[in-house]
Amino acid sequence: MRIRVFVAGKPALDHARRGVEEYLKRLRRYGNFELVVLKAGDSETVSAHLLDRTEGHLRIALDERGKALTTQQWADAFGQWEQRGDLKHVSFLIGASDGHTEALRRASDRIWQLSSLTLQHEIALVVLLEQLYRVATLRKGEPYHR
Numbered sequence: 001m002r003i004r005v006f007v008a009g010k011p012a013l014d015h016a017r018r019g020v021e022e023y024l025k026r027l028r029r030y031g032n033f034e035l036v037v038l039k040a041g042d043s044e045t046v047s048a049h050l051l052d053r054t055e056g057h058l059r060i061a062l063d064e065r066g067k068a069l070t071t072q073q074w075a076d077a078f079g080q081w082e083q084r085g086d087l088k089h090v091s092f093l094i095g096a097s098d099g100h101t102e103a104l105r106r107a108s109d110r111i112w113q114l115s116s117l118t119l120q121h122e123i124a125l126v127v128l129l130e131q132l133y134r135v136a137t138l139r140k141g142e143p144y145h146r
């Protein structure tokens, strides 16, 4: 199962770029994680590209209005997806400055939040990668998550 994180535009904020690099480096030990950076643009364009690039994937739209889950619930969801023999790609989708379009929300399998606060998209990316790292260590029984 390949886990992809999609974001529009390379992180420009220095602190976000360093956070992204750090968690991607840490995630390398845990298998198939990839960050895909799409061209930046308005919500319509970015959502259309996200849909185009994730055809056939299990799509998780990240959105402040989404469902709030615990880290353990994220880990349980990963476990269930792995049990499914048919699931090759799970993709996490971060939206543009004005968020995801309604079409993308409808086409997503899950809509999850990272918090109920509105985060700048590069900060949302760092929080998401840290959470994926946390889930990976939790599932291996490693002591990072407590």
Ligand SMILES: C[S@@+](CC[C@H](N)C(=O)[O-])C[C@H]1O[C@@H](n2cnc3c(N)ncnc32)[C@H](O)[C@@H]1O
Residues within 6 Å of the ligand: 061, 062, 063, 064, 065, 093, 094, 095, 096, 097, 098, 099, 100, 112, 113, 114, 115, 116, 117, 118, 119, 120, 121, 124
């Ligand atoms: C600046 S936010 C967009 C805010 C926009 N007003 C909206 O209604 O979605 C850009 C992207 O960052 C991600 N994001 C920001 N805050 C988030 C949160 N608390 N939980 C999950 N994703 C978030 C989402 O993918 C969002 O589309």
